[in-house]
Amino acid sequence: MISFLMRRTIPRCRAYSSQTTSELTKVEVNEKTGVAVVTLNRPPVNGLNVAALRSLEKVIGDLETNKCKGLILSSSSKNIFCAGLDLTEIYKPDQEKLKSLWTAFQDLWIKLYGASFPTTAALNGHAIAGGCVLALSCDYRVMVPNSSIGLNETELGISPTAWIIASMQNVLSKRSVELALLQGRIYKTNQALEIGLIDEIANDKDETIKKCEEFIAKYSRVQSLAFSLTKRELRGKAISELTSNRQGDLQFFVDSINNPSVQKFLEKYLQSLKSKKN
Numbered sequence: 001m002i003s004f005l006m007r008r009t010i011p012r013c014r015a016y017s018s019q020t021t022s023e024l025t026k027v028e029v030n031e032k033t034g035v036a037v038v039t040l041n042r043p044p045v046n047g048l049n050v051a052a053l054r055s056l057e058k059v060i061g062d063l064e065t066n067k068c069k070g071l072i073l074s075s076s077s078k079n080i081f082c083a084g085l086d087l088t089e090i091y092k093p094d095q096e097k098l099k100s101l102w103t104a105f106q107d108l109w110i111k112l113y114g115a116s117f118p119t120t121a122a123l124n125g126h127a128i129a130g131g132c133v134l135a136l137s138c139d140y141r142v143m144v145p146n147s148s149i150g151l152n153e154t155e156l157g158i159s160p161t162a163w164i165i166a167s168m169q170n171v172l173s174k175r176s177v178e179l180a181l182l183q184g185r186i187y188k189t190n191q192a193l194e195i196g197l198i199d200e201i202a203n204d205k206d207e208t209i210k211k212c213e214e215f216i217a218k219y220s221r222v223q224s225l226a227f228s229l230t231k232r233e234l235r236g237k238a239i240s241e242l243t244s245n246r247q248g249d250l251q252f253f254v255d256s257i258n259n260p261s262v263q264k265f266l267e268k269y270l271q272s273l274k275s276k277k278n
C-alpha cells in the first residue's frame with residue numbers, strides 16, 4: 001500500500017522517502033510535495049509483460065486512492081525508458097497470455113491517461129512503441145539527448161488501435177500524427193522536440209526528474225477537483241470509446257498478432273535485435 005508511504009516520518013534521504021512497492025515498479029513519494037517518482041524496473045529494456053503492466057497499474061491505482069499530487073514516470077535503466085511490449089510474449093504467443101497482456105495494457109492506459117493528478121514522463125532513454133504509449137499517456141514529457149521515441153507498429157505489421165492513436169492526437173498535430181503513424185517513425189530527441197512529441201530536453205536523468213517536478217509544481221494552485229473534472233472532459237471520450245469496445249479492441253489485437261506475416265516479421269525482428277551484439 002502506498003498509504004503508509006505518505007505518513008509524515010523522518011525522510012531517509014534528503015527529498016524522497018524511498019520504498020519499494022514491487023521489484024518491477026519502484027515508488028518514492030516526496031513527503032513534502034506528495035509527488036511520486038515511479039520507476040520501471042524490468043531489465044534489460046523494461047519490456048512490458050503482464051506482471052510489469054499490472055504492477056504499474058496497481059501503483060497508479062494506489063496513488064489515485066492516496067490523492068497523489070503528481071506522478072513522474074521514470075526507468076531504472078541507464079539508457080532505456082521502455083522498449084514497449086515484451087516481444088517474446090507476442091512472438092509464438094500462448095493465446096491466453098496474449099489476451100491477458102492486452103487486457104492489462106488497456107487497464108493501465110485507462111488509469112494513466114485518465115489519472116486525476118498531473119502525470120509526467122522522465123524519459124532517460126528510448127521510448128519505443130508501448131514505451132511511447134506510456135509517455136504519451138502522461139501530461140508532459142522530458143527526454144535526454146540522443147534517444148529515440150515513436151510508434152513503430154506499422155513497421156511491425158500491426159496497426160495502432162484507436163486509443164493509441166487518440167493518445168498521440170492529444171499531443172501532436174493531425175499532420176504529424178499521420179506521418180508518424182503511417183511511416184511507423186521513430187524520432188531522435190531533437191526531432192521529437194521539434195514536432196512536439198516531447199516538451200523539453202534535459203541533460204541527464206536527474207534533470208529530467210527536476211524538470212518534471214517543476215512542471216507539476218505549476219499545478220500547486222489548481223484545485224484537484226477542477227483538475228480532474230477538466231481532464232475527464234478533455235480525455236473522457238477516448239477512454240469511454242475503449243471501455244465500450246474492450247472486447248472488439250482485444251480481438252483486433254489478438255488477430256493482428258496471430259497474423260502469419262506479423263509472426264514472420266517478429267521472428268526476423270527478434271533475431272536482428274539479438275544479432276546486433278555479434
Ligand SMILES: CCCCCC/C=C\CC(=O)SCCNC(=O)CCNC(=O)[C@H](O)C(C)(C)COP(=O)(O)OP(=O)(O)OC[C@H]1O[C@@H](n2cnc3c(N)ncnc32)[C@H](O)[C@@H]1OP(=O)(O)O
Binds near residue numbers: 079152160253274276
Ligand atoms: C494490433 C494493435 C497493436 C497496436 C499497438 C501495440 C502497442 C505496442 C506494441 C509494442 O510495444 S511491440 C514492441 C515494439 N518494441 C520495439 O520495437 C523495440 C525493440 N527494441 C529496440 O529497438 C532496442 O532494443 C532499444 C529499445 C532501442 C534498445 O537498444 P539497445 O541497443 O540499448 O539494447 P538491445 O541490445 O537492442 O536490447 C537488449 C536486449 O533486450 C531485448 N529487447 C529489446 N527490446 C525488447 C522488447 N520490446 N521485448 C523483449 N526484449 C527486447 C533485445 O533482444 C536484447 O536481448 P539480448 O540480446 O540481450 O538477449
